[in-house]
Structure formats: structure tokens, C-alpha cells
Amino acid sequence: MARCPAALPTDHTPCVGPAAVTVLDADNAGADGCELHAARLLAALDRGHVLAPTHASAGAAHRVFKAAAPQDVRLHRLADALVSSPATPS
Template sequence: MARCPATLPTDHTTCAGPVAVTVLDADNAGADGCEHHAARLLAVLDRGRVFALPHAPAGAAHRVFKAEAPQGDSLHRLADAIVTSPATTR
């Protein structure tokens, strides 16, 4: 089953609804995603932002922003799953 571009590599959950938002990181690199995967991606980004796509249901970006962040160990596993480009320095 195809999943949205916002799905982290180690996240094996299915999408919850259509692609509705764009999540951007501090460098404006982004991915479109369903609300479920966008919230998970946003939770592991430093200074991430979320924007509703034009066809998104009302309140989509707000729901993603307010979604609970993963707790404890799972947050660290999600953070480790983010793939950065070789040009990215930390």
C-alpha cells in the first residue's frame, strides 16, 4: 500500500485520510502528508511548521500542530529515522 511522502522510514502505520498538509523544516525542506504522518513528522523536527494544502479539510493544519507528540522511546526512534541530505550540517 502506498503511503504519503511525510511518512518516516521506520513508521509502518497506514495513512489516516488524504494528503492534506505540507510540513516544512527550518530550512524550508518539506513533505506533503496525511494528518497522521504529518503530525509524527512535525513532532521530530526542530522549528517545523505545517501548512494546509488548498484542498485540505478545514482545520487540518491546526489538528496536525496540536496532535500529541510521540512519547518516550518512540520519539527517539522517530528522530533517528529522519534522513538528512549530505549537504545538511548539524
């Protein structure tokens, strides 16, 4: 059985369903994947993000994002984004 494009070469686990989201790297190169492999790929990327196509089940991108990083890492990224956000012009 073929695995989704988001499955890392070192990850031999089977897919947990059809391709549900697209994982994009910092250069916007992407791979479609099941929720399991998409979460693992997202966790391996620096500055990656996840998008849900219109046919995705409700909450798929959110579940992948939550599974990709431990809670403390997500909070640090949120804090960094808030601190480093550009100032609004006066």
C-alpha cells in the first residue's frame, strides 16, 4: 500500500487515513499527508505550517498542528510571534 507524500523516509508506520492536510515548509514547498505523517513532518520542519484543503474534515489542520509540537513549544512560538510582530504605523 502506498503511503502519503508527507511520510518521512525513516518513518515506516502506515497512514491513518487519506491525505487530510498539506504541510508547507518555509519556502512554501508542500506535501499532502494523513494526519499522523503530516504532524510528524510538521514537527521536523523549522517554520513549517499546515493548511487544510476544502475537502478536509473539520479541525484536521488544528489537530495536526497540536500533535506536531509539545504545548510548551507552541506557547514559546506564540510568545515570539507576539513580541516580534511589526509595529503598526502611526
